[in-house]
Amino acid sequence: MLYVLTGNGKGKTTSALGTALRSLGHGQRVVIIQFLKNWDSSGEVLFFKDLGLGVELHRFGREDRRFVNPIRLEKIDFELAEKAMRMAYLVLEKQPDLLILDEINVALKFELLKLETVLEFLDRVPKGTHVLFTGRGAHSEIINRADLVTEMKEIKHPYQKGLKAQKGLDY
Amino acid sequence: MLYVLTGNGKGKTTSALGTALRSLGHGQRVVIIQFLKNWDSSGEVLFFKDLGLGVELHRFGREDRRFVNPIRLEKIDFELAEKAMRMAYLVLEKQPDLLILDEINVALKFELLKLETVLEFLDRVPKGTHVLFTGRGAHSEIINRADLVTEMKEIKHPYQKGLKAQKGLDY
Helix, strand or coil: CEEEEECCCCCHHHHHHHHHHHHHHCCCCEEEEEECCCCCCCHHHHHHHHHCCCCEEEEECCCCCCCCCCCCCCHHHHHHHHHHHHHHHHHHCCCCCEEEEECHHHHHHCCCCCHHHHHHHHHHCCCCCEEEEECCCCCHHHHHHCCEEEEEEEEECHHHHCCCCCCCCCC | CEEEEECCCCCHHHHHHHHHHHHHHCCCCEEEEEECCCCCCCHHHHHHHHHCCCCEEEEECCCCCCCCCCCCCCHHHHHHHHHHHHHHHHHHCCCCCEEEEECHHHHHHCCCCCHHHHHHHHHHCCCCCEEEEECCCCCHHHHHHCCEEEEEEEEECHHHHCCCCCCCCCC
16 A cells, blocks of 8 residues: 655644554554654654664654755755665565655655656565655655545644744644 | 644544654653544554553543444433543643644534533643644634644545555554
8 A cells, every 4th residue: 555645734744653653553563764854853753762662763864954955956965865765675675564755755846766766666565565655745646656645735834823843743 | 732633534643643652752741532432453542552651542432333423423422522521621630741632623523512612621721731633524613723724635545446444554
């Protein structure tokens, strides 16, 4: 199964994390690979680190900035996305029950990855491994390929009122 | 803050669970109250039970059925919703950092709860407690009151193809 969580609203990554938690509850093996993210004080990193649940969490974002600027991409952004993709391939050999590729939709949108690379990757996923893609702006080919797609639509957001991100809620 | 996750797509409860995980990662205290749900083999129940994380999880669904039929509501359905609401009030005294009222939107939609009861409840929430409501069909007054609203929109769903719910992904 390929599940895709996209859209401009809050809830994509948290939903993936909640799915990981469900899967773990059933004693399944979960691997999370995060594209474009390496912000170390996020709750999920602290959670998985502290508990030693055996969840594999690999992060391939830049350490020097929180957001990548799509109109000023640098060599390192491409290298990190390629590294993340290589890690995803490596992980397939272990046949996890759930493989989350967090923000891969954005990496595709920014053309840090080629569509063919991602489609080829999906061809190689073993039957017992469920794959979950997150990130806004999912590619139409990915949506075609998916079994489930949810669009998280922003109806209202506190940033609109100028409020800051809340620890434990937003990161 | 009041966050509301609504819409007909998958990802509302998992997003709430992922938010719980983030909050726990920061060492915060989390309470989850589930309306209309008491299906014991769901991954989140197994997860929180096994780990003994100190997350409080209270469930107020019927044990004899998975779904409540809104056109044939019974006395017990009202009683369970009221019990859940009383628990939510009780829990406020402990001032948790995050209080998740899972499926409360549906309980409101089915008129198992009165809107005034829920609005009054929101008035009593202490400032340090973030509240997260989930469930399709959120009431417009709840949306007005919320700081953040995401609509999870179903674009594609495997049930459309007749596929069954997957352990670890869907429950």
